[in-house]
Amino acid sequence: MIKSISIIEGDGIGPEVIKQTIKVLNSIAKKYGHKFHYKNLLAGSKAIEKFGDPMPEETINHCLKADAVLFGCIGDPKYDHNPKGMRPEDGLLKLRKKMNLYCNIRPISIFPKLDKSPIKKELLNNVDFIIYRELTGGVYFGEKGRYKNGDKAYDHCIYSKKEIEKIGEKAFKAALFRKKKVTLVDKANVLETSRLWREVIKKISLDYPSIDLDFLYIDNASMQIIMNPKKFDIILTDNMFGDILSEESSVLTSSLGLLPSASIGDDKSMFEPIHGSYPQAEGKNIANPLGCILSGSMMLEYFGMYREKNLLEEAVKDSIEKEICTPDIIDSKLSSTTEEVGDYIKKYIIHQ
Structure with missing residues (x-):
């Protein structure tokens, strides 16, 4: 099979994790x-x-023509105070919108060998859920600005029925092949957009009678992810809530550096680790490449390369079992470099 892949290394540790x-x-x-x-x-x-x-x-045009995009990470403190549209993060939002990447999929699973999570081990056994985050609507893409004197600011949150239906269908279809449970996370006791989400998702659920649908407010969901993470299968939520919950969920896994993601559109997709650019680690050969490598695994699955995906994930699990790990997930005295982790996984794949 021949595939064209657009590579965006991005900022900070992006080039290092993309290389591996x-x-x-x-x-x-x-x-x-x-x-x-x-x-x-x-x-x-x-x-x-x-x-x-x-x-x-030019970057956007190449991404639109490629079979998939592999993205490192983005962000640089030097540009934090740039005007609207000129920060590195603004570029990523622009690309998601141009590619119509409306469905962000973030799997949360536990590697039993790791013990860097502050959560009790007994709460983490068999934790395995996926966050389905709407990616092209909501407060991140709404009109924003300040009134003339600068003392008041606004961020509009807008969702359409169609936007909610598209990701809702994705989440319910995924649940059919898992534990058959969808949890909608919202703030319907306060937000009108959340009330629209509930109306639309309840209607979709009628077409999936075998799926158990429940609802949690975002504040309760944030607590339950820490106190009872095993209760979740598919978490469905909007753009901002999904961003927050997936970052919080990294505490369960031991490191933000372990978490991959796929951003799916109608006919284009992008794959990226959920971590940021981590400029403090740039060039030190200590960045965890596993989130990016596992994003590559999700890309293989998107291509229909299921054997390849399984072997890659087996190699990642073996690297953790053998303690070939960066210092964020193992004692720094025993840790390996970014390069050594990539080399180990490469050799494992070749020798199987």
């Missing part, structure tokens, strides 16, 4: 006779410096 992911993907391609053609593209701070734009049109 490509190394692993190339070992998969070699083993199974695939050809992956990569196109490196600029976005984020480097694009601001070169083009004065965090997401140049």
